[in-house]
Amino acid sequence: MKNFDNYFTKKWQLQKIKPLPKSPFTHNLLFSALSSRYNCAVILKIFPSRKDFLHEQRALEYFNGIGCAQLIDYDTEKCGLLLEEIKPGTQLSTFFPREEDKATEYAAQVIKKLHSKPLAASQFKNFPKINNWLNLLNTFKDDKMSPILLQKAQTLAQKLLNSQGDLYLLHGDLHHENILKHNDSWIAIDPKGVIGELAYEFGAFIRNPIPALLEQRNPLEIMLNRALHFSTAFGINKQQILEWSFVQAVLAACWAIQGNSQSPDYWIKIAQMLNNQF
Ligand SMILES: Nc1ncnc2c1ncn2[C@@H]1O[C@H](COP(=O)(O)OP(=O)(O)OP(=O)(O)O)[C@@H](O)[C@H]1O
Ligand SMILES: [Mg+2]
Structure with missing residues (x-):
């Protein structure tokens, strides 16, 4: 050591x-x-x-x-x-793709536990907001990013931010490797802690696990089924969940380009697939 x-x-x-x-x-x-x-x-x-x-x-x-x-x-x-x-600490990604529906249900259970109530106004000053993250879309410029996707993400992000519901402290990165088996149930790790509406939280799960999701025959169908599952479980409009998922995929691509450590291609492909839904 x-x-x-x-x-x-x-x-x-x-x-x-x-x-x-x-x-x-x-x-x-x-x-x-x-x-x-x-x-x-x-x-x-x-x-x-x-x-x-x-x-x-x-x-x-x-x-x-x-x-x-x-x-x-x-x-x-x-x-x-x-x-x-967390023990045994098995990542939820081990359920993909064989037990896709179960994995989505476990993710929904974790999200329910995390978000039993909105964030008290007195806590707002302690955390960043999704608005801060999404600002990047308005200033980002790089040859690796399609201007059409970027423009669409800017417009949708603005629309979604203007119509946000109750604000929660979101995990902010709730993908399959940040959900671990804890005895007989599942639990999150690695929260980013960002303030936004609940519909934002599903995006990370919907666009992962990287790279296995895009290696499937039907990644778009998988993403649409997940959005439907969350929409039913939480009473949130499916289109709104998909729009956030698209915006976040574009944001993930911008972060990848900016960080220079990861190719943005996976996130751009996800964004292109979701884009065809609007
Ligand atoms: N409390 C925990 N109990 C058991 N395993 C853990 C715990 N925290 C982290 N791990 C293991 O370590 C991995 C990485 O942890 P974590 O996600 O917190 O790190 P990170 O630096 O944010 O990495 P990444 O960028 O890959 O998310 C987890 O996916 C999990 O397998
Ligand atoms: Mg992690």
């Missing part, structure tokens, strides 16, 4: 520390361990970005273990979170 991690080892009395496999899309470091300080199995998540750390820490505190992994402790100076280890 590096010195950096020794700090956490001492602070939280960690043993049996093992690095988790690192995804190509993250700069964060994750370790599983046993904490004798808290007497339980834990995950240590260390962030190079203070902003990302603060958003996740605040979101985890807000959810307080309901529908989302429990935050046990955190260190603001070194940007470390100590989380309960």
